[in-house]
Amino acid sequence: MATPQQLVPQTESIAEVYATDEASTTSVSPEIQARWKGLVTGFAKLYGQRPDFVARSPGRVNIIGEHIDYNLYDVLPTAVSVDVIVAVKVIPPHGLDATVKIANVNPDKFPSREFTVPRDADIEIDPTKHEWINYFKAGLLGAVKYLRKKTADNLFAPASMEILIDGNVPPGGGISSSAAFVCASALAVMKANNHNVSKQDLLDLAVVSERAVGVYSGGMDQAASIFSSRGYLLYTQFYPNFSVQHVPVPKADQEITFLMAQSFVTSNKAETAPRHYNLRVAECTLAAVVLAKKYNITLTKDTSSLGYSLRNFHQELMRKEGRLGDPLEYQLDAVIQVARDHLGQEEGYTRSEIAQELGITVAELETQFLSAFPVQTEAFLLRQRALHCFREARRVLDFKACLTNARKLDNTRIAYLGQLLNESQASCRSDYDCSCPEVDEICAIARRAGTWGSRLTGAGWGGCTVHILPQNKVDAVIAALKNEYYLKKFPDISPEKLAQAIVISKPSNGSFMVTGA
Ligand code: NG1
Numbered sequence: 001m002a003t004p005q006q007l008v009p010q011t012e013s014i015a016e017v018y019a020t021d022e023a024s025t026t027s028v029s030p031e032i033q034a035r036w037k038g039l040v041t042g043f044a045k046l047y048g049q050r051p052d053f054v055a056r057s058p059g060r061v062n063i064i065g066e067h068i069d070y071n072l073y074d075v076l077p078t079a080v081s082v083d084v085i086v087a088v089k090v091i092p093p094h095g096l097d098a099t100v101k102i103a104n105v106n107p108d109k110f111p112s113r114e115f116t117v118p119r120d121a122d123i124e125i126d127p128t129k130h131e132w133i134n135y136f137k138a139g140l141l142g143a144v145k146y147l148r149k150k151t152a153d154n155l156f157a158p159a160s161m162e163i164l165i166d167g168n169v170p171p172g173g174g175i176s177s178s179a180a181f182v183c184a185s186a187l188a189v190m191k192a193n194n195h196n197v198s199k200q201d202l203l204d205l206a207v208v209s210e211r212a213v214g215v216y217s218g219g220m221d222q223a224a225s226i227f228s229s230r231g232y233l234l235y236t237q238f239y240p241n242f243s244v245q246h247v248p249v250p251k252a253d254q255e256i257t258f259l260m261a262q263s264f265v266t267s268n269k270a271e272t273a274p275r276h277y278n279l280r281v282a283e284c285t286l287a288a289v290v291l292a293k294k295y296n297i298t299l300t301k302d303t304s305s306l307g308y309s310l311r312n313f314h315q316e317l318m319r320k321e322g323r324l325g326d327p328l329e330y331q332l333d334a335v336i337q338v339a340r341d342h343l344g345q346e347e348g349y350t351r352s353e354i355a356q357e358l359g360i361t362v363a364e365l366e367t368q369f370l371s372a373f374p375v376q377t378e379a380f381l382l383r384q385r386a387l388h389c390f391r392e393a394r395r396v397l398d399f400k401a402c403l404t405n406a407r408k409l410d411n412t413r414i415a416y417l418g419q420l421l422n423e424s425q426a427s428c429r430s431d432y433d434c435s436c437p438e439v440d441e442i443c444a445i446a447r448r449a450g451t452w453g454s455r456l457t458g459a460g461w462g463g464c465t466v467h468i469l470p471q472n473k474v475d476a477v478i479a480a481l482k483n484e485y486y487l488k489k490f491p492d493i494s495p496e497k498l499a500q501a502i503v504i505s506k507p508s509n510g511s512f513m514v515t516g517a
C-alpha cells in the first residue's frame, strides 16, 4: 500500500549526499550518473581541479491548479527528472569583491562569462538583455541579499567561485527551467558561503528573485523544485501560510503515467507579461476588490503579489457569513455563485467602470492597483478570471480527494482524474484565455490516441502540456503526437529536438546537493 500523505517540515535543510555513498547513488539511473560524472570531469578539465560540490534543482510539472497560486489557492505540481546541476569550486581569499567565472557544458549555445560581485552593492541584472546567466545572477542576488540580512552585514562579500552548469530542462517550455535554474544557483551560492539554507528560506528568496526578472508569479514552481519527493505529488498550500504535503499516487487498476509534450510555441513571459501573465494577476486582484466592495468587506493585505487575492475575499466572505466551518468545497461552490451573480459583465469592465464600482477615481484605481507593473487592455474580464480561479481551486480539491480517499484507484476514479484535467484545459482556454491553438490541438490528438485527460501545464500561451494515461497507451499517444503534430507542424524538426518534445517522468526528488564528488 502507498505510504500515507506526509507533512513536510519546512525548516529542514536541503539534503546533502556524498558522492561515494553507495546507498544514495545506486538509486540513481545510469544516464543520470553519466551526466553527473560528465559535469565533474568537465569541470576538472576546464578549471584544473575538481568542484567542491554540486547543487541541483529540478523542473516541475503542474498536474492541476493553473494560474491560482498567485490567488493563494492550493496547487498540485511535482518535480520532474530533468534538472539544472551546478558544480562549484570556492576560490579564496574571501572578503573582497567576488569574482564569478561561469561556464556551461554547452558553450556554443551558452557562452562562458566572468563578472564581479561588488562588496558594497547589488549585482545588476538587465532583464531586457536576454542572457542565460541572468537566471544564475537572479539566484545569486537573492542569496547575497539573504546572507547580508542573516549576518547583519551590509558589506557581506560572497565567496569567489568557479562554476560549471548543465541544465536539461527545455527552456521556455512550461516546465520551469527558470525556477530550476534560480533555485539551483541560489542553493550553490549559499553552500559556497557555508550556509545550510532551509527549504523554506530557499523558497522565499527564490520566489522574490524570479520576480526581479519582471513576472509577478506565485510560488508554485520554486516550491515544487525545492520540496518535491520521489513518487509523490506535492500538495502546495499558500493560505493562510505556505505549507506542503507529499501525496502518493495510489495503486491503480491500470498503471498510470504522466506524459509531458511540448508545443514548441514559446511565449516569452517577461515580454508578454503586460498582455498575458501580469494582466491576469491584475484582473484577479481587481475581481477580488470589486467583489469585496459589493459585500462591504475591507480586505487586509495578504502575501499575494498585489496584496489582494481571490482567496482573501473568499475567506472574508465566509467569515462574514459564519461559514468558515464548512468544507472548503462548499465554500468554493458558494463563491462560484457569488462571481456569477455579482460580476455580470461578460464583455469585461473598463477602468472607469471598475473605478465606479469601487467608488474611486480612475487615477486612484491606477495608483492603488495598477502601478506595480504595466498592463495593456481596454477591458478587464473579471467574471471569467474569477470563475476560472474558483472552479480550478475546486478541481484541485477534487483531484486530491480522489487520490487520497481510496486505497486503490479503480477505473471510475481514474476516469474522473482525467475528466478534471480536461475541464481544467477547457477553463484555461475559454475563461482564462491562456491556451493557444497548438496546445488545444495537442490535447485533442492525445485524447483521441488514448489519454484520460490532457491539458496545458504552466503559464500557457504555448509551452508544455501534461497528460494522464494508461501505461499501455504511451506508445500510441507518442506516435499520434509525432505524426499528427510535430512532423506535420515542423517538417524540418531535428531528431534531437523531436527527442526532447515528449518526456515521461515519474514524480521526482526536489533540490539536493552532492559533496565529495
Ligand atoms: P511557468 O510559466 O510554467 O514558469 C508560471 C508561474 C507560476 C504559475 C503558473 C501558472 C513563474 C515563475 N511561474 O509558471 O507561479 O502561476 O505560471 O499556473 O512565472
Ligand code: MG
Pocket: 176, 177, 178, 179, 221
Ligand atoms: Mg518559469
